[in-house]
Every structure is written in structure tokens, then in C-alpha cells.
Amino acid sequence: MANQMAIEKYEEIINGNQIDCEFDIMPNYIYSKENEFKIFKEVEAAKRLGLPAEYTKETTLPFAVKAAVRFNHQAQFHPLKFLDAIANKLTIYEHTRVTEVRDDGTILTDQGSVKAKSTVIATHYPFINVPGYYFFKLHQERYYLSALEGCYSKHKASLDGMYLDADPQGYSLRNYKDYVIFGAVNHRSGEYKPKDAYQRIEDAARRYYPEAKIKYIWSNQDCMTPDSIPYIGRYSASTPNLYVATGFNMWGMSTSMVSAMIISDMITGKKNEYRKVFYPRRLMLSGSRKLLQSAGIITNSLISEHLKIPRDNLKDIKVGQAGIVNRSGQKYGVYRESEDRYYYISTKCPHLGCSLEWNQNELTWDCPCHGSRFDYRGRLINNPAMRDVFDACQRKKK
Ligand code: FES
Structure with a gap:
């Protein structure tokens, strides 16, 4: 529900400010090639929450699936074009590295110091180790992608939306202009396998779009939490005016807007019904072993x-x-x-x-x-x- 609210907020800001950032409303599908029951359960759960979800076996994917959840009224956009329009109205100091954040709100940087009533750490991975202890409760993962050109020259229908496999090792597909953005292969950062991620993407792309050319390849990195819910709110119990937004679990576009809404409500003293869901200290309070394992603290980190x-x-x-x-x-x-x-x-x-x-x-x-x-x-x-x-x-x- 929070992510759905974020999409509507984007729509409001983009339309209200007439931002040209290729914002398109379209469905998002979570599909499975193997497990129809899993999809069925997802649809039931989503409907109970009031989300616009439908069960379907019909997709425009270039391979067969057992079933998919179709979420209507989702969106894709060009994030840099959006940010460019937003940034025009702000004063932003680039190339200014924060070296220390003090309890009294003083922030030291390599260019001088500033004092703030409220500070938000939105640095992808939080850089303050203590307090907060985010190194106990976050790890990072890499995901490999490509942009394919010439996919639709003859028999293949264009994708009608964005597609994600329910299996984290599966494929993700979406259109951008004439390209198909085709993703596959996911691993924890720092795991040396697989060594052939791009070859695997190429093999899969050749299978499903034999006429296409791979135009670009890249990988991205995401902060992950053990329970797949981001951390949004107060950085720690002892820092009342310091806030954090991290652990977006690959849903950064919508979750960054959720973070902006929750944290700005907290700073201005408004209620926000989603605050409890994203409470950053929830896992520390349970002190689970899984948490430590996930963060890698007790992994066997001997030299390879x-x-x-x-x-x-x-x-x-x-x-x-x-x-x-x-x-x-x-x-x-x-x-x-x-x-x-x-x-x-x-x-x-x-x-x-x-x-x-x-x-x-x-x-x-x-x-x-x-x-x-x-x-x-x-x-x-x-x-x-x-x-x-x-x-x-x-x-x-x-
Ligand atoms: S990133 Fe924490 S020890 Fe390397």
C-alpha cells in the first residue's frame, strides 16, 4: 500500500509541475515459470490488502509461464529527468563529503561545517557505524542487466508492462523506447560466483530474442534487509534528530518516495500510518542469529x-x-x-x-x-x- 501511495505521489508531482520524464502508467507482473500456487497465494494476499492485483496466465513474455499476478496502475519513468526537474528548485552542494555527524546537529564536511535541526542519512548504505549498527542488519546484492535492440522486428509482440520473476534468479523484462531491458543473475556482493553473469544474460537473450543485439550491459547494487522491508525513520534511539532511509531491496524508486513522505511527516510532527512498518530498530530488538548471518559478521570471511x-x-x-x-x-x-x-x-x-x-x-x-x-x-x-x-x-x- 505504501508503494502504491508513492506512485500516486509521483503522478501528482509530475503532473502538477509538468515534468517531462517519460512517466508511463502500465501494469507490473510478477510471474512464475514453475509455481502456480505461489502466484495464486500472492494474488489472494494482495487482494486482501486492497491492491489492484489480478491472477492471469496471459502475458506478452517471449516464454511460457505457469501464472502471473498483474498489478494495474503501476508506472515507469526516467528518474534522472525527474531529478533534474526537482533539483532545479533546490540548492545542492555537490562534491562535499560528510566526515562526521555530531549529536548537536553539527555536520563536518571536507569543505567546512554546517548545523542542522534535522539530518537525513540517505547515502545508499549508512556510513555511520555506531550508533545505528546498520552493518549488522544490511548486506548488498548485485543484479546484472542488458539493453537489447531489435527485439520486435518480426513475430514478437512488444511487452505490455514490466515483468519480474518471483524467483530472484529469474529474468526481469521491460521496454524502454525501442529496447528491451533484460535482467538476470543476482548474487550477494562479494560472492565470487557466478563468474559468467554477462554470458548467461547473452545466452538467455539469444534464446528468447534471437534477432536482437545486445547494445549495453551493466550491473547495479542494492541494500537488502533480512526481512525484505526497508529501514525508514530515526537512525537510532539516541539520535532524535537524525533519520535514515536505506535497505530498499531493489524497490528504490517507490521506496525513496515512501521515505520522503514518512521522514518529512516525522520532522514536521505529522502522523504517518506506515512509520511502524519501516521502523529501523525492529530487528535489533529481536536480536536474531539470522540477522548476524545476513550481515556477514559471522560468515567465514577468510581469504579466498x-x-x-x-x-x-x-x-x-x-x-x-x-x-x-x-x-x-x-x-x-x-x-x-x-x-x-x-x-x-x-x-x-x-x-x-x-x-x-x-x-x-x-x-x-x-x-x-x-x-x-x-x-x-x-x-x-x-x-x-x-x-x-x-x-x-x-x-x-x-
Ligand atoms: S564492507 Fe564492511 S567490512 Fe567490508
Whole structure:
């Protein structure tokens, strides 16, 4: 219901301000290729909540499904065009890194300090470890996608909406202009498998759209909560004027609007019926083991034996790949860029010290605990880590 309310809010803002951001109302489908009963139960649950859901076996997908839930009156839009229009009315200080948030509302940055009555941490992964302890109750996942061109040249009907498989390893499909945005393959950030995510996408795309060309490929990263419900509200019990919005579980467009509505109501002292649902401390109060496992704190984060290079001979690393070598009793991650160029990194994550894993799909070093990522030279790509693992000048030749 909260997400449905968010879609209506977008519609109101976009129409009210005449924002040209390709906002289109269309159905969203959750389908299953295997489990009709699961879909049936989803439809029943959605209807009980008053959501616009229908059971169907009819889709415009290029493969057969057992069943699908069709949610009417959903929407897609161009988020950057929307943000551009919104940002025009605001004063935004870019390239200003916050280094500390104090209890009295003082915020230190690398450009100076500011004082605020209320502060919202909306930094994807919250960067303050204590209080809040979000590193106990969030992990990150990567999802791989492509844009296919030329899908509809002959026999295939265009997609009539947005499609998601109920199975997290299944396919997602939607149109954008003449492209089909085709997604597949999901894994926890920092898991080294699968190594062939883009090949799998290509194989599936060839099967369902043999005439199409893959025009673009990319992957994204999302903060996930153990109960699949975002954290929106007060950052911690001891920080009454500090708020957080995170853990959107891949539903960032609608959940960011939900966050804006809840947090602005909290700051202005209005009631909001969804506040309790997204209460950020709910899982800490139950103190479950699952919570700790999910955050990776008690995972076996030992250095990856599968990357270990026998005899520590750098020449055994293939060009375009990485390995782990021992130098003077210390383990290093090494990426071989060309015949004689290697980049060394420390595999200890600067966030809380877990061991980084190599991601062959993206040529990055990723942290399995909370999802910090670094390029093969060791430069920071994703928080919660706040610095590089090694600086680029650490490259060595053998
Ligand atoms: S991201 Fe937390 S230890 Fe690496």
C-alpha cells in the first residue's frame, strides 16, 4: 500500500509541475515459470490488502509461464529527468563529503561545517557505524542487466508492462523506447560466483530474442534487509534528530518516495500510518542469529582459497584475471592487466576488515560483509568503506 501511495505521489508531482520524464502508467507482473500456487497465494494476499492485483496466465513474455499476478496502475519513468526537474528548485552542494555527524546537529564536511535541526542519512548504505549498527542488519546484492535492440522486428509482440520473476534468479523484462531491458543473475556482493553473469544474460537473450543485439550491459547494487522491508525513520534511539532511509531491496524508486513522505511527516510532527512498518530498530530488538548471518559478521570471511596462486608465481595469473599471492607473509590481491602489468591491493576491507573477493564480471574487488567495492587498482567504488584499499601508484611489475 505504501508503494502504491508513492506512485500516486509521483503522478501528482509530475503532473502538477509538468515534468517531462517519460512517466508511463502500465501494469507490473510478477510471474512464475514453475509455481502456480505461489502466484495464486500472492494474488489472494494482495487482494486482501486492497491492491489492484489480478491472477492471469496471459502475458506478452517471449516464454511460457505457469501464472502471473498483474498489478494495474503501476508506472515507469526516467528518474534522472525527474531529478533534474526537482533539483532545479533546490540548492545542492555537490562534491562535499560528510566526515562526521555530531549529536548537536553539527555536520563536518571536507569543505567546512554546517548545523542542522534535522539530518537525513540517505547515502545508499549508512556510513555511520555506531550508533545505528546498520552493518549488522544490511548486506548488498548485485543484479546484472542488458539493453537489447531489435527485439520486435518480426513475430514478437512488444511487452505490455514490466515483468519480474518471483524467483530472484529469474529474468526481469521491460521496454524502454525501442529496447528491451533484460535482467538476470543476482548474487550477494562479494560472492565470487557466478563468474559468467554477462554470458548467461547473452545466452538467455539469444534464446528468447534471437534477432536482437545486445547494445549495453551493466550491473547495479542494492541494500537488502533480512526481512525484505526497508529501514525508514530515526537512525537510532539516541539520535532524535537524525533519520535514515536505506535497505530498499531493489524497490528504490517507490521506496525513496515512501521515505520522503514518512521522514518529512516525522520532522514536521505529522502522523504517518506506515512509520511502524519501516521502523529501523525492529530487528535489533529481536536480536536474531539470522540477522548476524545476513550481515556477514559471522560468515567465514577468510581469504579466498580458490584465488590462491600456487607457488605465488604471478605469471600463473591470466591476463584480465586476478589471484591471491603471498609476499613476505602478507596476502595480496593481484590483477594482471597485460603481459607485464600487475595491480596489487590489500584484500582487507577498510570498512570493518572482512576479506575482499574478486568479481570477474566487473573486474572489481567486492566485500562479502556489507558490499563495499573497489576497482582493480583498489579505488573505492561503493560504500560503506570510505577510502581506497591501495592507491593506484602501488602497481608493480615483475
Ligand atoms: S564492507 Fe564492511 S567490512 Fe567490508
